[in-house]
Amino acid sequence: MMKDNVDAKVGVNAMDVKFTAKDVQVYYGDNHAIKDVSVDILDKTVTAFIGPSGCGKSTFLRCLNRMNDTIPIARVEGDIRLDGEDINAPQVDPVQLRAKVGMVFQKPNPFPKSIYDNIAYGPRIHGLAKNKADLDEIVEKSLRRGAIWDEVKDRLDAPGTGLSGGQQQRLCIARAVATEPEVLLMDEPCSALDPIATAQVEELIDELRQDYSVVIVTHSMQQAARVSQKTAFFHLGNLVEYDDTTNIFTNPQDTRTESYITGRIG
Amino acid sequence: MNDPHIAKAFDRDLEAIQAQVMKMGGLVEEAIREGSKSLKSRDVELAEKVRRGDRQIDELEDLINTQCAQVLAIRQPAATDLRTVLTVMKIAGNLERIGDYAKNMAKRTEVLSQMQPVEGASSAIRRMSKEVGSMLSDALDAYVRRDAELAEDVRHRDLEVDQMYNALFREFLTFMMEDPRNITACMHLHFIAKNVERMGDHVTSIADQAVYLATGEMPDDPRPKDNKAIYRVEGFEEADE
Numbered sequence: 231m232m233k234d235n236v237d238a239k240v241g242v243n244a245m246d247v248k249f250t251a252k253d254v255q256v257y258y259g260d261n262h263a264i265k266d267v268s269v270d271i272l273d274k275t276v277t278a279f280i281g282p283s284g285c286g287k288s289t290f291l292r293c294l295n296r297m298n299d300t301i302p303i304a305r306v307e308g309d310i311r312l313d314g315e316d317i318n319a320p321q322v323d324p325v326q327l328r329a330k331v332g333m334v335f336q337k338p339n340p341f342p343k344s345i346y347d348n349i350a351y352g353p354r355i356h357g358l359a360k361n362k363a364d365l366d367e368i369v370e371k372s373l374r375r376g377a378i379w380d381e382v383k384d385r386l387d388a389p390g391t392g393l394s395g396g397q398q399q400r401l402c403i404a405r406a407v408a409t410e411p412e413v414l415l416m417d418e419p420c421s422a423l424d425p426i427a428t429a430q431v432e433e434l435i436d437e438l439r440q441d442y443s444v445v446i447v448t449h450s451m452q453q454a455a456r457v458s459q460k461t462a463f464f465h466l467g468n469l470v471e472y473d474d475t476t477n478i479f480t481n482p483q484d485t486r487t488e489s490y491i492t493g494r495i496g
Numbered sequence: 497m498n499d500p501h502i503a504k505a506f507d508r509d510l511e512a513i514q515a516q517v518m519k520m521g522g523l524v525e526e527a528i529r530e531g532s533k534s535l536k537s538r539d540v541e542l543a544e545k546v547r548r549g550d551r552q553i554d555e556l557e558d559l560i561n562t563q564c565a566q567v568l569a570i571r572q573p574a575a576t577d578l579r580t581v582l583t584v585m586k587i588a589g590n591l592e593r594i595g596d597y598a599k600n601m602a603k604r605t606e607v608l609s610q611m612q613p614v615e616g617a618s619s620a621i622r623r624m625s626k627e628v629g630s631m632l633s634d635a636l637d638a639y640v641r642r643d644a645e646l647a648e649d650v651r652h653r654d655l656e657v658d659q660m661y662n663a664l665f666r667e668f669l670t671f672m673m674e675d676p677r678n679i680t681a682c683m684h685l686h687f688i689a690k691n692v693e694r695m696g697d698h699v700t701s702i703a704d705q706a707v708y709l710a711t712g713e714m715p716d717d718p719r720p721k722d723n724k725a726i727y728r729v730e731g732f733e734e735a736d737e
Contacts, residue, residue, distance in 0.1 A: 480575060494499040
């Protein structure tokens with residue numbers, strides 16, 4: 231039987247590690263939501279967090295770009311490092327951190343602005359473009375990365391909210407990559423999408439892997455199996471098992487993982 | 497992992513498929529038993545029954561493959577469930593092949609019953625078939641009980657079957673050299689012995705699947721084999737193997 235916390239470093243080349251989390255605890259008031267989670271998240275890899283509702287997977291994801299700072303009763307302990315730098319250090323500006331560690335949410339949430347401005351907003355506030363031509367280039371590049379350029383290039387002035395759900399989600403992904411992040415966090419990015427749009431987003435995730443570290447929280451185990459190379463299974467705030475996705479889905483080591491992925495009560 | 501699935505129909509599907517494999521295994525064990533019995537007692541009627549019975553075994557294999565395809569398509573099984581479906585398909589294939597060998601034994605029995613019996617041969621083949629039959633029964637037990645230890649035991653027992661075959665091979669050679677009138681019968685008997693030896697290999701493969709189902713890993717130690725004797729050329733014992 232495995233311990234509650236798996237030493238995630240086994241078989242991992244330290245050169246490839248993007249995020250290192252050690253003994254992370256999260257409390258919401260009295261509720262101990264994340265217990266002693268230690269994990270290494272790799273660069274240029276898609277890592278899936280799976281587990282039943284309330285297991286802490288989203289909470290842990292939100293630790294990685296300090297989104298829990300916005301919840302007054304949340305308290306995060308432990309050590310989380312991005313490229314060796316403590317992301318919770320006092321000198322770290324969470325806004326700068328979130329430019330490096332982008333996030334895509336469950337429901338597509340385009341700004342009530344034009345498609346162009348949705349993408350241009352981030353680069354503008356972070357001063358990434360010197361002039362209009364620069365900005366145009368960033369917008370086109372980002373929309374191409376989001377695999378939506380061909381569908382919107384003739385109507386960049388149209389409101390982003392007028393796109394279909396799947397297009398809106400790809401727009402949000404394009405918006406997230408516009409600030410040249412190093413990591414993309416995705417919290418159930420496909421749960422509001424139809425199967426075709428889901429397939430397009432999954433294809434996009436696979437392409438993004440060439441340049442980014444991608445961490446995706448998903449309720450669909452099939453999606454985790456399809457898109458990720460590493461899978462972490464969370465249960466009651468513990469990281470139960472973390473391994474190559476193929477191992478998790480063919481030969482999990484912990485009975486709780488097995489029960490969950492095979493659809494058993496456990 | 498005996499907890500039921502949340503989707504009860506998934507449990508029913510998996511149980512149904514495994515029940516078909518066990519039914520198939522029972523029919524194959526019977527075919528081996530009756531095939532070798534008919535050979536020994538020169539019972540053409542029993543041999544004919546074995547030949548006819550192979551059809552049901554083939555049909556069961558088709559049914560199992562169809563049901564496995566449906567489970568894969570509808571349930572997308574993972575972990576133990578996935579391994580169950582994968583191993584069931586392979587085992588059904590192994591059982592079908594064993595059934596074919598038993599059928600072939602019955603076919604040759606019908607020919608051999610027209611000929612002068614070769615002394616001791618059919619009893620030796622019967623003993624060999626009994627061993628294979630008991631290995632098959634244990635391999636299927638190991639599968640049902642998820643018992644990797646028993647499966648490992650079966651894997652190692654195949655060595656005995658190989659040795660029995662080697663002994664028979666040499667015996668047939670001697671008979672044929674002694675009296676050329678024995679050649680036709682000995683050729684048939686040799687094919688039967690070779691087929692029983694092949695049955696043992698399929699049983700070993702079923703035992704491999706039982707290990708994989710139970711542990712998630714294929715057995716990694718090579719099982720012991722004995723085929724030196726038949727590849728040795730008289731007078732060239734030192735030759736490369």
